Amino acid sequence: xxxxxxxxxxxxxxxxxxxxxxxxxxxxxxxxxxxxxxxxxxxxxxxxxxxxxxxxxxxxxxxxxxxxxxxxxxxxxxxxxxxxxxxxxxxxxxxxxxxxxxxxxxxxxxxxxxxxxxxxxxxxxxxxxxxxxxxxxxxxxxxxxxxxxxxxxxxxxxxxxxxxxxxxxxxxxxxxxxxxxxxxxxxxxxxxxxxxxxxxxxxxxxxxxxxxxxxxxxxxxxxxxxxxxxxxxxxxxxxxxxxxxxxxxxxxxxxxxxxxxxxxxxxxxxxxxxxxxxxxxxxxxxxxxxxxxxxxxxxxxxxxxxxx
Amino acid sequence: xxxxxxxxxxxxxxxxxxxxxxxxxxxxxxxxxxxxxxxxxxxxxxxxxxxxxxxxxxxxxxxxxxxxxxxxxxxxxxxxxxxxxxxxxxxxxxxxxxxxxxxxxxxxxxxxxxxxxxxxxxxxxxxxxxxxxxxxxxxxxxxxxxxxxxxxxxxxxxxxxxxxxxxxxxxxxxxxxxxxxxxxxxxxxxxxxxxxxxxxxxxxxxxxxxxxxxxxxxxxxxxxxxxxxxxxxxxxxxxxxxxxxxxxxxxxxxxxxxxxxxxxxxxxxxxxxxxxxxxxxxxxxxxxxxxxxxxxxxxxxxxxxxxxxxxxxxxxxxxxxxxxxxxxxxxxxxxxxxxxxxxxxxxxxxxxxxxxxxxxxxxxxxxxxxxxxxxxxxxxxxxxxx
Numbered sequence: 001x002x003x004x005x006x007x008x009x010x011x012x013x014x015x016x017x018x019x020x021x022x023x024x025x026x027x028x029x030x031x032x033x034x035x036x037x038x039x040x041x042x043x044x045x046x047x048x049x050x051x052x053x054x055x056x057x058x059x060x061x062x063x064x065x066x067x068x069x070x071x072x073x074x075x076x077x078x079x080x081x082x083x084x085x086x087x088x089x090x091x092x093x094x095x096x097x098x099x100x101x102x103x104x105x106x107x108x109x110x111x112x113x114x115x116x117x118x119x120x121x122x123x124x125x126x127x128x129x130x131x132x133x134x135x136x137x138x139x140x141x142x143x144x145x146x147x148x149x150x151x152x153x154x155x156x157x158x159x160x161x162x163x164x165x166x167x168x169x170x171x172x173x174x175x176x177x178x179x180x181x182x183x184x185x186x187x188x189x190x191x192x193x194x195x196x197x198x199x200x201x202x203x204x205x206x207x208x209x210x211x212x213x214x215x216x217x218x219x220x221x222x223x224x225x226x227x228x229x230x231x232x233x234x235x236x237x238x239x240x241x242x243x244x245x246x247x248x249x250x251x252x253x254x255x256x257x258x259x260x261x262x263x264x265x266x267x268x269x270x271x272x273x274x275x276x277x278x279x280x281x282x283x284x285x286x287x288x289x290x291x292x293x294x295x296x297x298x299x300x301x302x303x304x305x306x307x308x
Numbered sequence: 309x310x311x312x313x314x315x316x317x318x319x320x321x322x323x324x325x326x327x328x329x330x331x332x333x334x335x336x337x338x339x340x341x342x343x344x345x346x347x348x349x350x351x352x353x354x355x356x357x358x359x360x361x362x363x364x365x366x367x368x369x370x371x372x373x374x375x376x377x378x379x380x381x382x383x384x385x386x387x388x389x390x391x392x393x394x395x396x397x398x399x400x401x402x403x404x405x406x407x408x409x410x411x412x413x414x415x416x417x418x419x420x421x422x423x424x425x426x427x428x429x430x431x432x433x434x435x436x437x438x439x440x441x442x443x444x445x446x447x448x449x450x451x452x453x454x455x456x457x458x459x460x461x462x463x464x465x466x467x468x469x470x471x472x473x474x475x476x477x478x479x480x481x482x483x484x485x486x487x488x489x490x491x492x493x494x495x496x497x498x499x500x501x502x503x504x505x506x507x508x509x510x511x512x513x514x515x516x517x518x519x520x521x522x523x524x525x526x527x528x529x530x531x532x533x534x535x536x537x538x539x540x541x542x543x544x545x546x547x548x549x550x551x552x553x554x555x556x557x558x559x560x561x562x563x564x565x566x567x568x569x570x571x572x573x574x575x576x577x578x579x580x581x582x583x584x585x586x587x588x589x590x591x592x593x594x595x596x597x598x599x600x601x602x603x604x605x606x607x608x609x610x611x612x613x614x615x616x617x618x619x620x621x622x623x624x625x626x627x628x629x630x631x632x633x634x635x636x637x638x639x640x641x642x643x644x645x646x647x648x649x650x651x652x653x654x655x656x657x658x659x660x661x662x663x664x665x666x667x668x669x670x671x672x673x674x675x676x677x678x679x680x681x682x683x684x685x686x687x688x689x690x691x692x693x694x
Contacts, residue, residue, distance in 0.1 A: 101661070105661075109474060110474070111664065115660040122653035122657075
């Protein structure tokens with residue numbers, strides 16, 4: 001399969017596909033981080049996670065329209081406003097959902113799965129009714145357009161680089177939140193031993209609600225980032241939900257490093273295979289490999305040792 | 309890993325213990341008769357052939373729902389990939405029917421006569437070797453059951469032997485549904501792609517497209533469904549059924565009592581897959597095509613809701629639930645397609661929060677006590693109005 005290409009061509013192919021894989025990796029990481037918090041820490045299956053992400057994307061779309069109409073001079077900065085807004089809108093909806101739905105179902109994980117699937121159908125339909133069935137795209141600010149030319153065969157788009165930087169930044173933020181803040185300590189305490197955490201005075205119910213809300217908020221930010229490299233439709237979230245769950249499960253639920261490592265390996269495998277095979281076969285092979293490995297090692301790449 | 313909903317275990321303790329020896333208790337007998345009257349008498353008399361065929365299609369989903377009652381309601385294993393088995397069963401029969409429809413005379417205008425039209429469109433000049441055995445009806449019918457059951461066996465063995473269960477199992481079955489869909493759509497030269505296998509005409513020379521054939525198939529369908537119901541009831545009443553429920557509620561304890569938990573799970577998962585496959589095969593003949601839109605994540609999870617609405621602990625309830633949800637879907641999506649999506653979403657939430665035991669649970673708590681009061685003992689079973 002390599003015979004038709006010369007050495008330098010192969011190198012460029014790997015570099016370009018590797019870079020495409022890095023963008024995919026960033027998207028996976030952004031999506032999976034929210035899920036890693038919600039599923040990994042709380043054990044809650046949120047099938048509507050993709051819809052929280054799309055909510056962030058629609059918020060970005062609205063903000064970009066608002067800036068276009070009322071503050072065209074500041075257009076270059078709209079994305080940062082949108083990102084913060086997306087975090088709070090998605091997080092707020094997450095908090096409401098936790099209060100209305102999820103907290104009643106903590107002991108019934110399979111039922112949570114069905115209920116959140118219902119929620120995702122409702123949200124999709126609301127998006128369709130509000131924004132129309134067609135995909136919407138945002139205008140990318142000027143400074144993000146164009147690409148960086150590294151050599152005559154390798155060039156990297158700036159919006160891709162930006163999304164990557166964002167993924168790194170948000171991962172670092174989540175890490176600090178989980179492992180360096182008091183709140184993170186409480187979350188980890190509740191995960192490790194709910195009864196004891198309760199006994200030492202942690203408000204476990206509030207911790208649950210905040211955890212869920214922050215997970216959803218991170219999904220919203222992921223959605224905002226997503227608008228920089230693709231358009232947004234009502235059902236876009238559903239396309240990624242299985243991939244995202246596989247990333248989290250493959251990485252080992254509860255392990256942040258594992259989530260990042262698995263997002264990296266899955267996205268790289270997929271984008272490199274994509275060049276040699278058709279897109280669908282690349283995806284099939286990657287997913288099959290992941291499922292196969294999970295059957296041999298159900299706890300995922302990085303298992304968190306927990307007393308259940 | 310497997311956790312029990314308080315609602316289901318509450319229902320379990322509420323339910324009267326079945327009388328020893330009786331295959332069906334009184335409520336179940338009444339329910340079965342009512343269902344039989346509905347399927348074999350009321351619907352065929354009341355509906356025109358088109359609508360009857362539509363209900364025939366719903367009945368094919370009921371096979372999946374009955375399988376899910378065994379896996380999920382009794383066994384506590386929620387598979388979100390039942391569409392895989394429905395699809396495999398359906399495709400196995402569709403391949404046979406397609407080969408019969410693609411006889412060299414019928415396909416004389418193709419550049420390679422005698423192969424299915426979609427292969428010809430994709431510049432394939434020879435029938436792939438794994439299509440060859442599907443020239444035989446006997447082989448195809450065996451494959452309808454054997455392929456999905458084997459597939460379920462492999463998945464089940466790999467997962468349950470390593471004690472993967474609960475939500476992990478659900479996610480992985482969902483991933484498998486996604487993989488199979490992508491594979492079928494991607495390999496359109498071999499599978500018919502996103503359109504599926506269409507234009508099926510005859511089965512051993514018998515035209516399956518005529519109204520008469522569809523009516524006959526409807527009754528075959530109903531008969532097979534009752535056979536599956538009887539088998540499911542047999543399993544539920546056997547010791548195996550009790551172990552399943554014990555396993556669902558307290559898996560470790562069953563394991564420590566010396567039972568091989570994984571084997572029971574694998575068995576019930578394979579049985580559920582076989583039921584789904586029969587449904588898929590009946591769908592193919594009844595509706596006349598099979599496509600990846602019945603394999604993926606969305607149809608698979610919708611099949612779970614049919615079962616949940618009917619009642620995850622009741623095989624008859626699952627059939628009622630399937631018929632009702634699909635009938636409502638046809639009714640609403642014809643008139644207000646937008647509202648249906650919202651309604652379906654609300655249904656998922658309501659069935660979890662408000663009536664976790666589904667229609668069967670409502671029947672048991674609200675309707676049945678009144679019937680018991682009206683007809684204290686040993687009366688002729690009444691047909692409940694729908």
